[in-house]
Amino acid sequence: MPSHPSLDASPQRRRVARLTGPAAVVVTLGGILAATALSPTFSWTTGALSDLGVTPASAWLFNGSLIVGGIVGTPYAWALYSAAADPLSRLRAAAYLLALVAMTGVGLAPAGRPLHLPFAATFFVVAALTAIVDGVARFRLASGKLSVLAGVLAPAAWPVWTLLLDGRGIAVPEFVGAVLFGVWVVALSPERPMRPS
Incomplete structure (x- = not known):
């Protein structure tokens, strides 16, 4: 009978793998924020994050x-x-x-390309779903309840921004969703680096 996957995972490999999630959060969110500073045309209130992917000054980053x-x-x-x-x-x-595959797809298919919208929509939906599924699986724990909250708040940011705050662009709810996914990875996930092995 094959052993359970967790029994085959060496502690050292697990520790290294745990670090890659937060590292990806730093790379991605840091790159997005730096790109907003490089773009001469980007607007949080009227634009989309994907605008950064087609503006020459910020597209590469x-x-x-x-x-x-x-x-x-x-x-x-x-x-x-x-x-x-x-x-x-x-x-x-x-x-x-x-969610990571979809995020990578957004970078490979910038705005205006046929696959851009499917990749972007998949990322935001599945990133929120990841936190919700995790929260349901661990709802007895405080981190599980907070995971559900993070997963629900991510899509809720869209109607709040659009209807209540009269947002014309979508960059803010997009960034909220990305940040909440990052918060789940770094602070709420069962494999967050600071959680005991």
């Missing part, structure tokens, strides 16, 4: 950070899967990996 972040963060999916003890936990790992 924005698209590059999404691609590199997606690659760097991939081992974190293994850390999540190797610790999975039930179907919801395995779904959490698969959802996280799909």
Whole structure:
């Protein structure tokens, strides 16, 4: 009978894999913020983050950070899967990996290309779903409840921004979703680096 995946994961490999998720968050969010500073035309209130991917001054940094972040963060999916003890936990790992693939796709297919919108929509939906699935799986814990909250707040930012705050662009709710996904990876996930092995 094959052993459980978590029994095959050496502590050293797990520790390294745990670090790749937060590293990807730093690379991606840091790159996005730096790209906003480089772009001479970007506006938080009237634009979209994807505008940064087609503006010559910022495209290399924005698209590059999404691609590199997606690659760097991939081992974190293994850390999540190797610790999975039930179907919801395995779904959490698969959802996280799909979110990273979609994020990488946004960098590879900038705004205006046919696959851009499907990749972007998939990222925002699946990133929120990752946190919700995790929270449901661990709802007895405080971190599980906060994960559900993070997953719900990410899509809720869109109607709040659009309807209540009269937002014309979508950069703010996009960034809120990205930040909440990053918060889940760094502070709420069961494989966050500071969690005891």
